[in-house]
Amino acid sequence: MYSQKQVEKEYKQMFRSAQTVEESLKMMGEVEALRFMPFFKIGDHGFKRVLKALQTTNIKGLSVWHHSISKLTFLAEVLRNNTTLQYLGLRGNPITDRSMKELVAGIQNNTSLTYLDLSETHITDTGANILANALDQNYTLKYILLDSTPASAKAKAIVSKRIQRNKDALIKCNALAKLEFQKLLKSSKSTLSWGESRVVVLGQAKAGKTQTVRSLTRQKFQHHWHPTPGIKLTKGYAYKWRKVDNKVYHDFTTLAASKTASLRVQEISQAMDFQQQDNDENSQKEENTQNGEVERSLASTISRAAANFFDEFISSDAKLVADGLREDLSVLPLPSFMDDAEIDKRYNEDFFKNIDSEHETLPFTIWDFAGQSIYYNLHHLFLNDQGTCILVFNMRDALLKREETVRYLAFWLRSLRFYSPKVPVLLGGTFLDDKPVEKNLKYIDGTVNLALKSVGFTDFVPNQKDSFCFFPISNRSNRGLIHLRAEIVRCCKSQEHKLRKVPLSWTRCLDMLLKIEEPWVHTAVVKEVAKTLGITSVVEIEEMLTFFEHLKIIIFLNSSENLRDVVVLDVQWLIDSICVFLRDPNDGPLKLENARRVGLEDDITDLYEKGLLSYDLVEHYWHPSQIPFLIDFMRAVFLLSDWKYEEDKFLLPSVVANEAESDQKWEARPTIQDKGSRCKIQFTNEFVPCGLFQRFVCLCVAYSSKIDLSKLPVLFANYAILSFGGETEAYIEQERGGIGMTFVNDDEVAHRFRIILSLLKRIQHDFKNPLSFSILVEKQDEWIQYQDARKQKLKPWFEDETSREKSLDYNLTGFLSDI
Structure with missing residues (x-):
């Protein structure tokens, strides 16, 4: 028997060990696999702290053998949202049947875990049956170890049989999915369900918007603040919440075709009957029913099958366009989207590994709007009623500067109601880790409520979990982010544009255009590309461009003849080009010390005091071939006007000094x-x-x-x-x-x-x-x-x-x- 002092001493040692591990993990950043030796047991409390620290990593393997872990509720929550962990070793921990009830809540919704070690635990037949039933919803687990447990051989056999059944069902769904993709992609008349979503992040300067975007996409925390110049676009997938390189981003035909095929497979699978020969008719009926349920569960995930499904195939066609749109392009035969051999080569079981069955595939683009007032002039160009909005505010200000916080939140809420009346708004409060903030969340909730009531704003998404009207988060420790991510996905999935059917030729045309290595093209180029896909109607081409512009994938403004002739393919390039001059004078390449080196100090002074942009500055910072278009664009949207009073000067009213x-x-x-x-x-x-x-x-x-x-x-x-x-x-x-x-x-x-x-x-x-x-x-x-x-x-x-x-x-x- 241990004395009370010995127990307290061991607990304190476990707590210190867990605290040290948590701090070390935060310093280490990304890790792939961790194994905790049982010299200093971390226990339930320590395991929870470790899991919190690992939420922002891309960990694939975690082993915690013999660490006195028995409570698995928080582990289940982590598994429900994790999309990278493949190996989990819990051998030798006092895990009971009650613990299994906690664990299966996460296993049922997890889509990455393939190996689970529960050997030398206290699981009996009851726990094994609970685990076997969970496999009706989970199809990725391939190996479960139950060695040296009280569970009987019969109970272990049931678990093994369920795993094998899932493997067989996955093979059948794979075959069915390939068939449906082939049918879909070979038909020029196919229509696809649109897949991509847009997330807009707004708020005051220094509220933590950019760091919130980094935290949502699991990027490393930045300790030093860097102002966002204009708008920063971040692309990724919600099923693993990871940022992807904009230059190698998924193509839209892949996303739309995957989702559409998923729906078709789901419909077909409901009518399929995978009967097995069995001497016992009742057993056979029960088995078929179970197989059908698993089949339908698997079918609902086909849309998440391949992230870059057509990338190599489309790039070859796009290169033809980018090389100059040769004269013979118009007589090319309509492209074959993908043949059977290509699908067999690319479509396999590995595509199921990083899938979130709850969230489905949700490709997104996050628009991080700068908070400095000079950039508000971009709102009328890039804010609309598509997507989901996160209004970020600093909870420290809400606590200490209540009137100021109410005032600026009311300003943003009015702006959203005007520019984006149909967009669901989530309010995110940062700096949750500050102790005064954490202790006064109800007071902060009252501050946010005052702002909402002051403008009569009711179209916000409440935080039902915490009974707040906002979502408190910490970008440093990532607290609250799991819940915020889930709400973002839920809101994005309900958007009207995701329910629209889009012609396959439209998405194919978009992919081919985006492969062109030019930031913008004339509509004549669009017509030539569209013609190769059988789109010849001018009305349909304009309808297609307007649809994609409304989603802000491209910029196509048809309010004037000058703008109607141009399609901007690289939206980030357009934003960055405008914000070379439309920016805070204390930030970016136009600092005076930089201007002195090239003899443009007086030009910079005139720009930020008088709002006068010299042609010398334009030539220095913009590429010569892009100058005419950029000047015409800014003139057309009233960001720039001619200035006849001085030679080679333009007026930018937005940067005129007070x-x-x-x-x-x-x-x-x-x-x-x-x-x-x-x-x-x-x-x-x-x-x-x-x-x-x-x-x-x-x-x-x-x-x-x-x-x-x-x-x-x-x-x-x-x-x-x-x-x-x-x-x-x-x-x-x-x-x-x-x-x-x-x-x-x-x-x-x-x-x-x-x-x-x-x-x-x-x-x-x-x-x-x-x-x-x-x-x-x-x-x-x-x-x-x-x-x-x-x-x-x-x-x-x-x-x-x-x-x-x-x-x-x-x-x-x-x-x-x-x-």
């Missing part, structure tokens, strides 16, 4: 007491979409530059003085919930005001969701509606302009139609 940051001054700035005709553009719910003011100024300057007598604009981040010929000047300022304007020189107010409204409505036209606003004008120190002012013919807003000279004005209708 008034306090600039040396530029002007006289007689009108205030509320100054004389002038004032009006307001008041947006619904007092929400001004991100970047709208800057794009509005950009368009105004572009129009003003077409008029010979226009004066030099005066510009700051949220303020501008503009001229459209003549003497009238418009003082435009971004205000809370709208835009304020003051017109000096009443003689031309009515005409200039109508010009500005036309330009604002042109901006409004580009928003995918309705942008509603009301117009208020000042009448003797009070504000009245624009419609009432029109009825009253209130001067100077409404006058007879028949005698007005129009020669001073550039043709507004022509200008708007050109853009």
